[in-house]
Amino acid sequence: MKLKLDDKGMVALQDGKPVYVLDDGREVAHDAAATVATISRLNGEAKAHREAKEAIEAKYKPFEGIESADDARKALELAKNIKDGDLIQAGKVQEIKDAAAASAKQAVADATRAAEAREKALAEQNAKLTSDLNNHIIGGSFASSKFIAEKMIIPPDIAQKVFGDRFKVDGGKLVPLNPDGTPIFSATDHGNHASFEEALQVMINQYPNKDMLLKGSGASGSGAGQSAQNTGGKASVTRAQWDAMPQGDRMAHSKAGGLVSD
Secondary structure (H helix, E strand, O other): OEEEEEOOOOOOOOOOEEEEEEOOOOOEEOHHHHHHHHHHHHHHHHHHHHHHHHHHHHHHHHOOOOOHHHHHHHHHHHHHHHOOOHHOOHHHHHHHHHHHHHHHHHHHHHHHHHHHHHHHHHHHHHHHHHHHHHHHHHHHHHHHHHHHHEEOOOHHHHHHHHHHEEEEEEEEEEEEOOOOOOOOOOOOOOOOOOOOHHHHHHHHHHHOOOOOOOOOOOOOOOOOOOOOHHOOOOEEEEHHHHHHOOHHHHHHHHOOOOOEEO
């Protein structure tokens, strides 16, 4: 599925919720708050099933080795009817023990398989909802980006294909990444990750063919580098972009005669 965009390239809303177009053409509004609540509920259910499984295993631990419930019942019935004197017969006593152990072992195995199946189903459902929510957060950021709408030639969905893998969601928050996988930190909000708009401009400035993505000279917009025409044919970046660059990109920029403006 993909986000529905209006004629201005912005994400379409329905009752305050972003609208997605499914593969079959149907349009649905995504309720992120409800999705987060469902994920929380599924996590709770998975924990409850896991604890129930562990309780069952602990309860039947003393009966390990029992293979057949029918044999165990027969052995218990036999124990009721035999005479006290017969208990000294080791064969009879062992027969009862073996049957009881087999029955308990089978009960534990059945309960464990059922609990594991329920836990697996909940985990898969939870993973699907989490993936959908993460895609919604990243896709929604591209679709609603003012910088993309005003400064870039390409539409939000194409921008997401180019730069989407440079963002991840951690704890429900968007985290921008450098090419080496380390987080991009804000040049102004020190100690915190860069916002989507700030990080996107840093990524575009690092992109080799950035002039093909930007409108006009490619120099308009906060954080965008000066055009080659304005800097004597040399690429230029702002001080904030320079501070956010990985060391390797700084060296490449310097070797190419790039400039840093304040």
